[in-house]
Amino acid sequence: MRLRLSSLIALLLATIAMLKAEDGLKVLRPDSPLREKAPGLRVTANAYPEFEATEWQLRLRSPETGASPLYENLQSADFDVSFPSNSPVRLHWSKGSHSEPSDFEPKVEKLTIGKAFVLESFGGRSSDGVMPYFNLCGEGGGLILAVGWTGDWKATFTLQENGKVRVIAGLKRTRFRLTPGEEVRLPSILVMNYRGDHMAGQNQFRRLMLAQFTPQNHPPMTLMPVQAGVHGIFPFNVTSEEKLVKLAADIMALKLPLDCYHLDAGWNEGGFPKGQGNPQADPARFPNGLAPVGAAVRKTGMRFLAWFEPERAMRGTWLHREHPEWLLKPTGTPDGLRYQERDGFHLLDLGNPQARKWVIDSISEEISRSDLSFYRQDFNLYPAYFWHTDEKLDEVGLREIRHINGLYAFLDELARRHPGLILDNCAAGGRRLDFEMMRRCIVLWRSDSTWGAKTFPQNVQAMTHGLSYWLPLHGLGAAATDDLALRSGMGACGGFSINYRDPKAVLALRKHLDRYLKIRPIFTGDYYPLTAHSLDKTAWIAWQFHRSDLNESVVQAFRRPEAVSETLTVKLQGLIPQQRYEVEDFEGSKEVLTGAELMQGYAITLREKPDSAVLLIKAAK
Numbered sequence: 001m002r003l004r005l006s007s008l009i010a011l012l013l014a015t016i017a018m019l020k021a022e023d024g025l026k027v028l029r030p031d032s033p034l035r036e037k038a039p040g041l042r043v044t045a046n047a048y049p050e051f052e053a054t055e056w057q058l059r060l061r062s063p064e065t066g067a068s069p070l071y072e073n074l075q076s077a078d079f080d081v082s083f084p085s086n087s088p089v090r091l092h093w094s095k096g097s098h099s100e101p102s103d104f105e106p107k108v109e110k111l112t113i114g115k116a117f118v119l120e121s122f123g124g125r126s127s128d129g130v131m132p133y134f135n136l137c138g139e140g141g142g143l144i145l146a147v148g149w150t151g152d153w154k155a156t157f158t159l160q161e162n163g164k165v166r167v168i169a170g171l172k173r174t175r176f177r178l179t180p181g182e183e184v185r186l187p188s189i190l191v192m193n194y195r196g197d198h199m200a201g202q203n204q205f206r207r208l209m210l211a212q213f214t215p216q217n218h219p220p221m222t223l224m225p226v227q228a229g230v231h232g233i234f235p236f237n238v239t240s241e242e243k244l245v246k247l248a249a250d251i252m253a254l255k256l257p258l259d260c261y262h263l264d265a266g267w268n269e270g271g272f273p274k275g276q277g278n279p280q281a282d283p284a285r286f287p288n289g290l291a292p293v294g295a296a297v298r299k300t301g302m303r304f305l306a307w308f309e310p311e312r313a314m315r316g317t318w319l320h321r322e323h324p325e326w327l328l329k330p331t332g333t334p335d336g337l338r339y340q341e342r343d344g345f346h347l348l349d350l351g352n353p354q355a356r357k358w359v360i361d362s363i364s365e366e367i368s369r370s371d372l373s374f375y376r377q378d379f380n381l382y383p384a385y386f387w388h389t390d391e392k393l394d395e396v397g398l399r400e401i402r403h404i405n406g407l408y409a410f411l412d413e414l415a416r417r418h419p420g421l422i423l424d425n426c427a428a429g430g431r432r433l434d435f436e437m438m439r440r441c442i443v444l445w446r447s448d449s450t451w452g453a454k455t456f457p458q459n460v461q462a463m464t465h466g467l468s469y470w471l472p473l474h475g476l477g478a479a480a481t482d483d484l485a486l487r488s489g490m491g492a493c494g495g496f497s498i499n500y501r502d503p504k505a506v507l508a509l510r511k512h513l514d515r516y517l518k519i520r521p522i523f524t525g526d527y528y529p530l531t532a533h534s535l536d537k538t539a540w541i542a543w544q545f546h547r548s549d550l551n552e553s554v555v556q557a558f559r560r561p562e563a564v565s566e567t568l569t570v571k572l573q574g575l576i577p578q579q580r581y582e583v584e585d586f587e588g589s590k591e592v593l594t595g596a597e598l599m600q601g602y603a604i605t606l607r608e609k610p611d612s613a614v615l616l617i618k619a620a621k
Contacts, residue, residue: 014529029054029143029193030079039069041186051208053192055148059185061321062178070177070394072614075170076187077145077155083138085163092135092198093119094466096127097430099448099461104131104430104466106533108183108427111159120172123337124384124400127433133470135202136165144205146385148436151404175396185408189436202469203526210472210524213439215422217415220492220524223422223442225260225303225374226513229497232479236266240285243294251500252300257513260374261297263290263493264307270317273380276309277317277346279362293372303373305424308366310359311407315344323585326355328386328399338384347386350410351402360413367418375414376424376444379432382453411440433471443474444493448461451479457610458535464491465543468527475523481508487556487586487612490516490547492523517588519554519616522547530555531569537562540602544573553617559606569604572598572617580620583611592620 033043033056040062046055058076062068063537083089088110095105109117122129132147134155147153147169153262155169170187178184192208194201215223226249234243248261265272267290269282281289290306297304313327320327327346339345350356367375387399409410411423425432425441429448446467453459460476467474475491482496486508494516498505525547534541542557553575557568575595584590593602604613 001523007104030081032056033058033077033079033189033191034075035078036471037072038071048212049167049193049472051192051204051211053190053212055188055190057185057188058184060178061183062180062188063180066180066604068177068180068182070175072175074174074186074397075168076147076149077167077169077189080160081136081143083136083142083163083165085161087139087163089142089159089163089165090198091157091498092137092202092469094133094469096121096129096131096433097428097447098122098129099106099429099451101455101462102533103447103459104451104463106421106466106469111157111165113159113161116156118156119156121152123382124152124387125296125379125382125427125431126150126153126437127454128280128382128431131470132434135198135205136167137198137201141193142196142198142201144190144192144201146190146435148190148434149186149404149434150407150434150437151400153187156347164412171397171401173397173400174402175394176398177394178398184400185405188436193468199528205470206468206472209435209438209470214473215415215440215442216424217420220473221521222298224475225305225444226258226493226517226520227260227262227305227444227477227495228256228258228500229262229264229477229479229495231264232290232497232499236264237271238285239263239267241288241292242614243428244293247500248293248296248300248302252302253430254504254506254510257517258496258508259302260305261300261302262305262374262497263293263379265309267306267543270314274314275317276380277319277368279310279318290366290370293450294372298371304371305376306366306370306372307373307376307378307426307587308363309378309380310363311348311350311383312381313346313348313383315346319348320344320346323355323358326352326358328391330381330385331389333382333385339383340381340385345381345386347381347383347403349399350406351399352406356410360410364414364417367414367421373419374422374424374425377411377441379427408436410438411500413439417615421474430467442493443471444495446474446476450476451485455535456485457558458537458541458560460488461541462533462535464488464556465533465541466531467604468529468543468545472524472527481505483512483586484558484610484612486512486516487614488558490519490523490556490614492520494520519614522550522554524550525550525553528573530557530572531568536560538586539563540565540568542568542570544570544572544574548574551576551619552580553615555604555613555615555617557604557606557613557615559609559611561610563609566607569601569603571601575599577616581617582620583619584616584618586615 094353271279423441430446475490475493526542530542545551577596
């Protein structure tokens with residue numbers, strides 16, 4: 001009787017909250033992204049009614065003849081969001097990637113009347129420093145806003161006296177004229193209404209991202225590979241055709257359930273990083289290019305992933321010698337980034353039509369020649385300091401706009417020429433994660449703070465906790481084969497850079513893959529943090545993913561090395577109260593409990609520290 005009464009109370013409270021939300025959020029989503037339009041600005045709306053979402057794409061076109069207007073302080077969004085006047089409004093946002101242990105840390109700001117709260121990207125990459133996704137949450141619901149731009153953006157949120165929040169978002173810097181008849185894309189804007197608490201909004205947004213802003217040429221589990229990384233054996237700059245062909249055959253003989261062979265940086269002439277700008281494979285190590293490696297990988301049944309970094313050229317490389325007119329130099333870099341000037345970094349200007357045609361053709365040829373299934377694009381510089389160099393007074397922001405337009409044209413053309421190709425967006429580890437990039441690319445490397453960090457594995461665990469608020473498809477894998485390393489990097493994908501010639505390492509990976517592959521599809525479901533985000537060695541961290549269509553969950557919990565308590569009690573979510581569930585851990589022990597019992601509180605006990613628990617929860621037969 002107690003369960004029935006508590007369920008009834010919960011239902012009444014949920015109904016009241018919904019009524020309040022519907023009453024207070026009727027005019028939440030704006031009808032237009034802008035109060036006023038600049039001359040020549042065209043706005044196209046794409047509606048996603050299943051998710052109560054609208055995307056606006058903005059294009060600016062100058063007159064065919066005569067002088068272009070001077071476009072200053074252009075915005076892609078300037079609108080009000082209405083909340084009940086007596087309700088507090090909180091902005092949920094997240095740190096971006098900056099190769100730090102705290103990458104993707106979730107944050108919350110309680111908005112204060114009349115005080116603008118400003119967030120912006122750093123250095124010219126969209127998710128460097130701050131993620132371009134924001135959740136404005138009031139009582140009973142809210143609105144999620146996202147900026148679709150792979151360069152620099154800025155967003156301002158100001159709470160007003162009447163309960164409205166003014167939202168302004170767009171490019172950081174604009175003061176330019178276009179050439180006659182020129183058309184450019186500006187940042188896109190995505191907004192989504194939701195009802196319930198802020199996590200209801202986050203999960204609705206995850207479902208929206210999976211359905212509409214994920215490449216559509218493969219199903220999710222085919223998009224996201226389980227990779228054999230070659231660099232657990234071979235450092236970047238010592239790979240060769242002979243070594244990689246033999247390793248592919250050796251891995252095939254192991255009969256591990258891996259579906260991708262991953263070659264990262266260092267194969268091009270000059271190696272990594274000094275050889276960036278030499279597009280060809282090192283002739284001494286790869287006399288026939290990458291084609292023999294691709295052919296060997298195809299024989300194994302795996303797919304071939306190769307790394308490229310076309311937007312960077314170093315001093316003295318082929319691009320620097322042969323086409324200096326295509327390259328931009330950095331100036332005005334702060335002390336911590338001065339190496340870009342000192343070491344001779346250059347940016348290939350994708351806003352230059354000749355440069356863009358060359359890079360499309362050359363990389364497309366390599367994709368065909370080497371039979372690539374995955375094309376990884378890295379981007380290891382801060383482009384803002386290149387775009388600003390020698391900028392004219394009436395061209396402020398124009399280089400960036402043309403470059404990002406050129407980047408989209410480049411990626412879209414690769415996808416057109418190679419319909420089955422999967423594009424992987426690296427960008428120094430997760431620094432281009434805006435929704436315009438995510439609709440084109442997957443992300444297999446979310447941060448450069450990974451296995452080698454002093455905070456490992458706490459950093460890797462915390463990144464899964466933080467990034468999962470926004471993106472349904474990500475993961476990491478492992479470079480070691482102890483349980484803690486393998487479990488800390490689990491997600492929708494996994495790359496395993498281990499020594500495939502060590503029988504003990506192979507045995508441990510085989511055991512892990514047998515269990516991991518059973519739960520991998522669940523990572524695309526709804527996400528529930530079960531503890532606070534933390535890097536603290538004295539804390540536990542835990543989360544749950546739930547697929548309502550499968551009625552299955554996976555729970556991960558980690559006891560950190562200095563955590564005193566042996567037990568963490570978590571309250572699971574999304575389950576059916578009266579359903580009986582089988583709870584099975586990775587060690588094979590099982591028990592059966594009702595959904596109500598699991599949601600009221602489930603105790604996870606780990607005697608050792610550090611240690612981990614992985615639970616598969618599915619309907620009992």
